Amino acid sequence: MVYERELSHFMDQLRSEANISVIDSVQTIVSIASVKFLELDKERYSLPDELSLGAILKEGAFLAEKVKAVLNEIEAHVPFLKGVYEFSDLFGRLSNNTLYHLLSRIHSFAFTKEQWKQWIESLFVYAGNMAGVEGVELITPAGVNELGIRLLNMEGGEFYDGASGLSGTLCAASEYARRHHCEVALYGQEINQRAWALGKLRLLFHDRTDAHLAKGDTLTEPAFVEGNKLKKFDYIMMNFPFGMRINSYEQLMNDRYDRFVYGRLPRTSADMAFILHALSSLKENGKAVLVVTNGTLFRGGLEAVIREHLLAADLIESVIALPSSLLDGAAIQINLLVLNKNKSAEREGNILFINAENYYGERRRGRRYLRQEDIDRIVAIYHEGLEIDEVSKFVSVREIEEVNLLSNRYLQSSEWTIEPYGKVKFYPDHIKNLPCVQPLKRIGTFYRGINISSKDAETENGPYKVIKLSDVQNGEVLIDQLASYEITNNAKIESYLVQEGDVIISVRGAGIKIAVIPPHEGDILISHNFIGIRPHRHVDPFYLKVFLESPVGQYLLLSKQVGTNVTILNMKDLENIPIPVRPFEEQKEIIMSYLEEQKHIQDMMKQLEKQRLESSLKLYEKMGIRSTFTLMQS
Structure with a gap:
């Protein structure tokens, strides 16, 4: 059944008349729809006839007050809905005519419970597409929910989501349990009261009024505890808010539930706090799927220490890189981090990396989503432990490099688009076997750029000049x-x-700039967007520059870039770039020959350009228009 046109009409009417947000519109529609839905369960909740849309419509006037009164009475009859209609003041912002139309249209629906569920899910999907940035933190795409739940392979037990948002993940878990004929108890917690209320109403339409959905801060006040310990669950899936700053830092550091034993939390991001909370909430044989950004998988400092301890405990079973732009309103790439306290014997000491970055479909305006075939393919790779070239691979925990858990660290695509060559296929084994290969750190000394602060004034006669990204053009x-x-x-x-002959490489942003410092006077610094390399005496700087600008050099650099919003090159990764180092005299000879050839080509191009200009002037002479203008520059 297709509901989009009806939903579009409802949403447009509410937003145009009352100028209310997408979430407010959804709250209004779902609240009214819940009254109609509950008419299917009148006996179950002992609902009198006057608690119905039909009874409200018979009155005609003062509809907003009557709707509020009915909703308040429903809360008294249905304990699961206690507090969910606190936002019913929204009805007062609608005209009586608009509210009457909305009530009568929803009252006319003769849906079954299954059809109501489909209608409500269509509403949440439609609202998610409209909400943009507003809905990102509350809505997990349906395809991501289905994928995560299928990875858990639930066989009955207790499921938990500590950042439940609009309860989409809880509803996906419920659907999986229904289709697989297993009993799964649902638990969730959400800090946003509006989202909590909508989440409860959504669960109502899934006929899951047995779900336990708490309000509050999962990190500072976890709702599900048994004595002085967290309640443990069989399965967990969470899409927590990314990069949220920890405001109650001291409280978490003195956590009464002892959740953060794997390392000290950073103040600037709660990502690891949520991950460790999920881990502490798992039973001894439990499994969790967590939605994380790239930064969570590679950032250094305290987060790196925590990842190191998780690796040592062999708790990470899989990392799955999903396509970018799956989240509405955000172009960032997300990953699924799979934690398993009971790995199978053949997976112990290993992590299955899956690169699913290219598994997606596209809707209007470039919106990406996981197609059913994409979900099926990823699930099969994970459960069957398939190893596919450039797609999936088991990596020993001992082989994890610098606690970096990005999939592309271990699953490199062999085809890249390299300007100006277009699509290029690379052969990593051939690169490793090049003669006289040395890591870049062995042929030069590295140094970082300076971070110019607001206190450092730009002046006409300042003692230091600074090379910024915009100061490097066309390799110079x-x-x-x-x-x-x-x-x-x-x-x-x-x-x-910098010194004459240093090679500088930009380390922030998609494009990589490379240049050799020319002869100069005075003191010149590089900004923090660059890393400088001072080649040893047996390395020609132009030889190094040409190699790094080559297709293979660009492949080696681009494949090491990491980052969520802004891509960066880490110094350690740069230091380990393999460089084929020929004898110094041979390097100089190669570069001299190359530069001479490039000069010859440039001279030829100038000559050809001159001939082109002369040809055009001859044409204008024949056309009789040459006397109408004079070239000011020859």
């Missing part, structure tokens, strides 16, 4: 256009100074 540093600065904190200024 535009020395004459560098801005001068007064650097207030110059205690370590010497470490940022």
Whole structure:
């Protein structure tokens, strides 16, 4: 059954008349629909006839007050709905005519329970597509929910979502249990009261009034405890808010439930706090699927320490990279982190990495989603432990590099688009077997760029010039256009100074810029967007630059980029880039020959351009228009 046109009409009417948000519109529609839905269960909840849409419509006038009164009475008869209609003041913002139309149209629906469920799910999907950024933190795409739940392979027990949002994940777990004829008890907690209320109503339409859905902060006040310990669950799936700052840091560091034993939490991001909360909420043989960003999988500092301890405990079973732009209103890439306290014998000490970045379909305006065949393929790879070239691979915990859990670290695509060559296929084994290969750190000294602060004033006669990203064009540093600065904190200024012949590489942003520092006067620094390399005496800087600009050099650099919103190159990754180092005299000879050939090509291009211009002037002479203009530059 297709409901989009009806839902579009409802939403447009509510938003145009009352100028209310998408979430408010959904709250209004779902609240009214719940009254009609409960008419199918009048006997179960002992609902009198006056608690119905028909009874409200018979009155005609003062509909907003009557709707509120009915909703309040329903809460008294249906304990599961206690507190969900607190936002019924929204009805007062609608005209009597609009509210009458909405009530009468929903009253006319003669749906079965299954049809009501489909209608409500269509409403949440439609609202998610409209909400954009507003709905990101509350809505997990249906395909991601289905994938995560199928990875859990539930066989009955207790399921928990500690960041339940609009209860989409809980409803997906309920649907899985229904289709697989198993009993699964549902538990969830949500801090946003509006989302909690809508989540409860959504569960109502799934006939899951037995679900336990609590209000509150999962991190500071977890709702499900047994004595002084967290309640344990068989299965967990969570899509928690990304990068949320921890406000109650000291409270969490003195956690009475002892959840954070795997390392000290960072203040700036609660990602690891949610992950460790989920882990502490698992039974001894439990499994969790957590939606995480790329940053959660590779960031350093305290988060790296926690990942190291999780690896040592062999709790990570799989990391699945999903396509970017799956979340409405956000172009970031997400991953599924699978934690398992009871790995099978053949998976112990290993992590299954799956690169599903290219498994998606597209809707209007570039919206991506997981198709059924994408979900089926990923589920099969995970459960069957399939290893497919460039798609999936088991990696020993001992082989994890620098506690980096990004899938593309271990599953490199062999085909990349490299400008100006177009699509290029690479052969990693051939690269490893190149003669005289050395890691970049062995042929040069590395140094970082300076982070210019607001205290460092740009002045015309400042003692230091700074190379910024915009100062490198077409592989050259535009020395004459560098801005001068007064650097207030110059205690370590010497470490940022460039020398003639240094190679600088941009490490932030999609495009990678490479240049050799030319002869210059005065003190020049590189900004924090660059890393500098001072080649050893047996390495020609232009030879190094040409290699890094080559298709294979670009492949090696681009494949090491990481980042959620802004891609970056880590110094450690850069240090380990393999470089084929030929004898110094041979390097110089290769570069001299190359530069001479490039100069010859440029001279030929200038000559051809001159011929093109002369040909055009001859044409204008024949057309009789040459005398109408004079070229000011020859």
